[in-house]
Amino acid sequence: METIATKPIPKVPGFPVLGNTKQLLNDPLELCVQSYQKYGPVFRISSLFDDIVVLAGLEANQFLDQRGDEFLTAEEVWGAYSKELNADNNMIAMRGDNHLKMRKITKRGYSPVMFMGKEKASLEALDESFEKLCQSKSVKVLEVVQNMTIDLLGLLLANHKPTGYEKDIKYFLKVVLNVTVIRMWPKLYLKHPRYLKAKKRIDELAKKVLAYNQTHEHDQPNLVDDIIAAIENKEIELSDADISLMMLTPYTAGIDTVANNVTIMIYQLMNMPELKAKAKAEADEFFKEGSFDTKNLRKLDVMMRITMETMRRYPIAPVVPRTAVDDFEYEGYTIKKGQLVYMAQGVAHFDASIFKNPYQFDIDRYLPDRAEHKTKSAWSPFSLGDHKCLGNRLGEVMVCLITSYMLHQLDFEAVPKDYKMKFSVLPTPGPDHGFKAKFWKRQN
Ligand code: HEM
Numbered sequence: 001m002e003t004i005a006t007k008p009i010p011k012v013p014g015f016p017v018l019g020n021t022k023q024l025l026n027d028p029l030e031l032c033v034q035s036y037q038k039y040g041p042v043f044r045i046s047s048l049f050d051d052i053v054v055l056a057g058l059e060a061n062q063f064l065d066q067r068g069d070e071f072l073t074a075e076e077v078w079g080a081y082s083k084e085l086n087a088d089n090n091m092i093a094m095r096g097d098n099h100l101k102m103r104k105i106t107k108r109g110y111s112p113v114m115f116m117g118k119e120k121a122s123l124e125a126l127d128e129s130f131e132k133l134c135q136s137k138s139v140k141v142l143e144v145v146q147n148m149t150i151d152l153l154g155l156l157l158a159n160h161k162p163t164g165y166e167k168d169i170k171y172f173l174k175v176v177l178n179v180t181v182i183r184m185w186p187k188l189y190l191k192h193p194r195y196l197k198a199k200k201r202i203d204e205l206a207k208k209v210l211a212y213n214q215t216h217e218h219d220q221p222n223l224v225d226d227i228i229a230a231i232e233n234k235e236i237e238l239s240d241a242d243i244s245l246m247m248l249t250p251y252t253a254g255i256d257t258v259a260n261n262v263t264i265m266i267y268q269l270m271n272m273p274e275l276k277a278k279a280k281a282e283a284d285e286f287f288k289e290g291s292f293d294t295k296n297l298r299k300l301d302v303m304m305r306i307t308m309e310t311m312r313r314y315p316i317a318p319v320v321p322r323t324a325v326d327d328f329e330y331e332g333y334t335i336k337k338g339q340l341v342y343m344a345q346g347v348a349h350f351d352a353s354i355f356k357n358p359y360q361f362d363i364d365r366y367l368p369d370r371a372e373h374k375t376k377s378a379w380s381p382f383s384l385g386d387h388k389c390l391g392n393r394l395g396e397v398m399v400c401l402i403t404s405y406m407l408h409q410l411d412f413e414a415v416p417k418d419y420k421m422k423f424s425v426l427p428t429p430g431p432d433h434g435f436k437a438k439f440w441k442r443q444n
Helices: 021-026 027-037 058-064 075-084 096-106 120-132 141-159 168-183 189-190 193-215 223-232 240-271 272-287 294-297 301-313 345-350 392-409
Strands: 043-046 053-056 320-324 329-332 333-335 339-345 410-416 436-441
Touching: 021 027, 021 043, 027 043, 027 053, 027 339, 027 345, 053 058, 058 339, 058 345, 075 320, 096 223, 120 141, 120 223, 120 392, 120 410, 120 436, 141 168, 141 193, 141 223, 141 240, 141 392, 168 189, 168 193, 168 240, 189 193, 189 345, 189 392, 193 240, 240 272, 240 301, 240 392, 240 410, 272 294, 272 301, 272 392, 294 301, 294 392, 301 392, 339 345, 392 410
Parallel strands: 053 339
Antiparallel strands: 043 053, 320 339, 329 333, 410 436
């Protein structure tokens, strides 16, 4: 007879009513790392609105990678977001064959192939953003990097920079994600006139992007072209709302992820002058002809290792939320159907038996003689399993190229010089908006 595990799941102490909300808002990763060390691979936490079971550690990562989608779904977590946009098909919320089909259709559009033929145009877009940075005595780093990321995503994936819509995109995403997915803001925010205005503008942008690509041929098909072709070939059936959601997904998935990493890297480089000098020399060599070849990206070895280490040390998605599809047993505990589960993939990044001195920022851990990231499913900033980031390589390359080209063109210092980075969580864990810096053109 099958035995049903009935061990109670250890509960991490918290405050009455608020539970662990304060820790979740301050540093969810550290909450999970410490709780894992104290309670093991399964523990229970709570936020203002939810009771959450956390699965953490290397085995949990391997479970997510190999069998996660059998037992867990993101359908409910992302359902309210899809509903807010009247959409039925949202890749992150899908399972099974339809999900695989969506991934197949959009795979090329979310890959670094999108840089091919647009190398020069990408650098020109960055130059334009850099020009603006240098005009101010100091700028909020995260904000300006978000804007350059938006422009680059638009150019690469849709041949259409969403100029003038940047504020609407950022505001809309902040509100909709904090209310519907992160569930830390009350639903009332979705009725606020500023939000409703931004939502209308976003819909207008999605329609413009689609219309532009329907009427313009490109030498190299972009993400939108591939989606249009799949609809025309009857590979998928999508409503207008589904299509609008797909036009928006590069921004939902790409802005905070790329911009948070670039911003942290700028801060790290300010505080690690030797590393900065090495990365700068590499960047000068890479961009010496005034452009670059997408096929040669491997030559940015130092910057790629800085990117990997930033993603390990400061993962922007330390957990991914899911719900249990059915009752299942894990490590001797029963996880009940419908239970909200956080897969805390970032915890393995701080396992000292895998990553030596895990709190130290050390790019040499990726050199062939150490290769600490090669332990299966340990290095997992892009999550694991069926929903592993589809833009993982594109994201890495964007982060690496933006930062490298910035080093080639600009110099910078924090304002004030001794600024210490603070972090915030909503909607995506990363640096807070308080980090300011002065940028100027390099004299070479
Ligand atoms: C640069 C750093 C990035 C990081 C760290 C990152 C991280 C992640 C993570 C953790 C997930 C899984 C979310 C979950 O399972 O709940 C994800 C999914 C996804 N990401 Fe990224 N991402 C990055 C950049 C990008 C970019 C630039 C794009 C495209 C513009 C992108 C497109 C996607 C898509 C489409 C999915 C959904 C995949 C699916 O559900 O099958 N990501 N990303």
